[in-house]
Amino acid sequence: MxxxxxxxxxxxxxxxxxxxxxxxxxxxxxxxxxxxxxxxxxxxxxxxxxxxxxxxxxxxxxxxxxxxxxxxxxxxxxxxxxxTQLDAKADNVLQALTRIAKLAPSFRGIKAAPNELHYRHRARLHARKGKLGYFARGTHDLIDRSSAPVCWPELDAALTNLEAWIAGRGVRQVEVVYSRRDGKSAARIEAESG
Missing domain, CATH: 2.40.50.140 (Nucleic acid-binding proteins)
Structure with a gap:
């Protein structure tokens, strides 16, 4: 090729x-x-x-x-x-509105986040052998969550605590959300059946 x-x-x-x-x-x-x-x-x-x-x-x-x-x-x-991420996101929105919806929108651009990393307050991760991580795209290969530093630091701390707790419990997947308003996190845990 x-x-x-x-x-x-x-x-x-x-x-x-x-x-x-x-x-x-x-x-x-x-x-x-x-x-x-x-x-x-x-x-x-x-x-x-x-x-x-x-x-x-x-x-x-x-x-x-x-x-x-x-x-x-x-x-x-x-x-x-x-x-470039912001420009691409703006272009994707404009393309959807003009090409697909046939609209002529007035567009002022995308407001940048104060921090380009550590912006997520919610995460869904998979578990294997007591470790939490993301699946590599198109596979079930588990990638260490530290390779994608997108979670709020408080959420990362909650995930670290949860990772220590899940070892040996047959957990397959977790979804964790953190609230800065009350300083608490909540988790949904999916365990292996049987």
Whole structure:
């Protein structure tokens, strides 16, 4: 397969490029500005889905090195610089409103969060052998939660306490939410049946 330049981002987080025959390619783990070779996972008449076979040239917009093991489905744009994330989100909203809904919206842009990391007050994680983590995208490979620093520090502390508690209890998945208003967290725990 030829080298492709990734030119955009899909709302689902995949990088977008075009083949010489005009078909769109959605590339898991790719970011705008990356030059990649592909490992095709689905080849359809009008669209191709692929993983990165080789990252030939990394985008200048990457803030983390490409690591296919931590391509997380819950945070697909984690390695992308924050302003580019905001621009892509704004573009996705505008595309949905104009192309799909046929509206002509007045748009003022997206307000940046005060902190580009540690913004989540809720997390759903999977458990294996007493450890909590995220699934790598498209797999059930457990990735250490520290590789995606998106939770509020208070939520991280609650997860650390919960991780100590779940060891040996057959827990499969947890969902934890933290409230800064009352300083409390709540958890929903799913255990293995049988």
């Amino acid at each position: 030829h080298e492709l330049l990734v030119t955009g981002l899909a709302s689902s987080g995949e990088g977008v490029a075009r083949l010489l025959d005009g078909r769109v390619v959605f590339i898991r783990g790719a970011l705008p500005g990356d030059t990649v070779t592909l490992k095709v996972t689905q080849d359809k008449a009008r669209v191709v889905f692929a993983d990165i076979a080789k990252l030939v040239t990394a985008s200048s917009k990457r803030t983390l090195p490409y690591d296919p093991r931590i391509a997380l489905s819950s945070v697909p744009w984690l390695g992308l610089d924050y302003q």
